[in-house]
Amino acid sequence: MFPNPPPRTRYAALQEFLATAGHPAYRLRQILRAVHERGSTEFADLSELPKPLREALLEEFGPSVLALRPIASEHGEQVEKVLFESRQGARIETVFARYRTGWTSLCISTQVGCGLGCTFCATGAVGLLRNLTADEICDQVLYFRGPRQEEVDSIAFMGMGEALANPHTFPALEMLTHKELHGLSPRRITVSTVGFAPGMRRLVDEHPQVNVTLSVHSPYDEERRSLIPLQQRFPLADCLEILDTHVARARRKVYLAYLLIDELNDTEDHARALAELVTQLRRPGLFHVSVIPYNDAVGVNPAYRRPPPARVRSFIAALRSSGVHATRRQQFGGNVDAACGQLHARYLSTAPSPQAAPP
Numbered sequence: 001m002f003p004n005p006p007p008r009t010r011y012a013a014l015q016e017f018l019a020t021a022g023h024p025a026y027r028l029r030q031i032l033r034a035v036h037e038r039g040s041t042e043f044a045d046l047s048e049l050p051k052p053l054r055e056a057l058l059e060e061f062g063p064s065v066l067a068l069r070p071i072a073s074e075h076g077e078q079v080e081k082v083l084f085e086s087r088q089g090a091r092i093e094t095v096f097a098r099y100r101t102g103w104t105s106l107c108i109s110t111q112v113g114c115g116l117g118c119t120f121c122a123t124g125a126v127g128l129l130r131n132l133t134a135d136e137i138c139d140q141v142l143y144f145r146g147p148r149q150e151e152v153d154s155i156a157f158m159g160m161g162e163a164l165a166n167p168h169t170f171p172a173l174e175m176l177t178h179k180e181l182h183g184l185s186p187r188r189i190t191v192s193t194v195g196f197a198p199g200m201r202r203l204v205d206e207h208p209q210v211n212v213t214l215s216v217h218s219p220y221d222e223e224r225r226s227l228i229p230l231q232q233r234f235p236l237a238d239c240l241e242i243l244d245t246h247v248a249r250a251r252r253k254v255y256l257a258y259l260l261i262d263e264l265n266d267t268e269d270h271a272r273a274l275a276e277l278v279t280q281l282r283r284p285g286l287f288h289v290s291v292i293p294y295n296d297a298v299g300v301n302p303a304y305r306r307p308p309p310a311r312v313r314s315f316i317a318a319l320r321s322s323g324v325h326a327t328r329r330q331q332f333g334g335n336v337d338a339a340c341g342q343l344h345a346r347y348l349s350t351a352p353s354p355q356a357a358p359p
Contacts, residue, residue, distance in 0.1 A: 111161025164199025
């Protein structure tokens with residue numbers, strides 16, 4: 001039963017509080033079951049606990065277990081975007097998608113904004129305010145599975161921020177996959193990165209069953225650098241080597257995201273060069289290219305445009321003819337600015353000042 005909760009999380013704080021107050025250790029298990037099995041997130045509703053303990057918890061931690069509260073939402077045909085606010089006033093967005101097959105997916109954020117400055121990304125226009133804590137990352141999931149009582153079949157770390165640049169992503173993964181907490185299979189979790197190599201190495205070492213998606217967006221170093229400035233520090237070749245070693249060892253499929261931008265990176269030469277990068281790897285059959293037609297976003301380069309459908313089909317066909325597994329990523333939610341995993345920066349005008357991370 002979770003003898004050592006990740007440090008600096010609410011579970012560690014609850015464990016310490018209960019022990020200091022002289023309560024038996026099983027009280028923590030009761031709280032965890034109420035939260036993660038029954039979906040109760042208000043301390044006042046934890047009827048398993050004596051009333052004096054409920055009152056003490058409320059006084060110490062506030063009324064809710066959740067570190068985030070929903071303040072706005074938008075709905076599309078198959079998606080819902082929720083704007084959350086932290087106790088310090090920082091705002092992040094989460095997208096819940098329902099597929100027609102019945103499968104559901106949650107796209108979660110890991111940072112308030114992002115500091116990597118990718119020129120195609122609305123979140124990059126915000127800049128980095130701070131990392132989310134492990135609790136704030138997990139609470140995006142807990143809100144839907146708890147108070148909302150939604151079935152969440154898969155989790156994608158594809159929202160605001162570079163997940164692998166936030167060290168709190170790793171204890172969040174521990175909590176999401178721990179059987180006493182969220183109990184999610186790591187194979188139903190995907191972490192997307194633009195190539196933060198130190199975090200990639202740690203992810204594949206500590207969580208080899210978690211799916212990895214690397215944003216490529218160009219096979220050419222200079223062009224990729226213009227799209228993803230992190231290319232200067234961690235070149236694509238180094239990132240592919242990390243994944244190549246991971247695939248050979250874990251025999252797990254990995255994904256290469258390719259954002260297709262009209263008349264920039266959508267030519268047959270690009271497709272052939274990308275295919276060459278993939279086919280030179282040790283197990284190219286376990287690399288899958290996910291092609292994503294560009295969607296307009298606030299704050300990005302206004303010259304970027306969505307390519308015509310025929311060119312998208314041609315690009316995918318060129319990859320396949322070279323022996324590379326490739327598909328177009330299913331997209332929906334453009335009417336709530338949620339497609340392509342690029343969460344909208346419309347709240348820029350009301351965004352809070354940079355917040356210090358909670359203790």
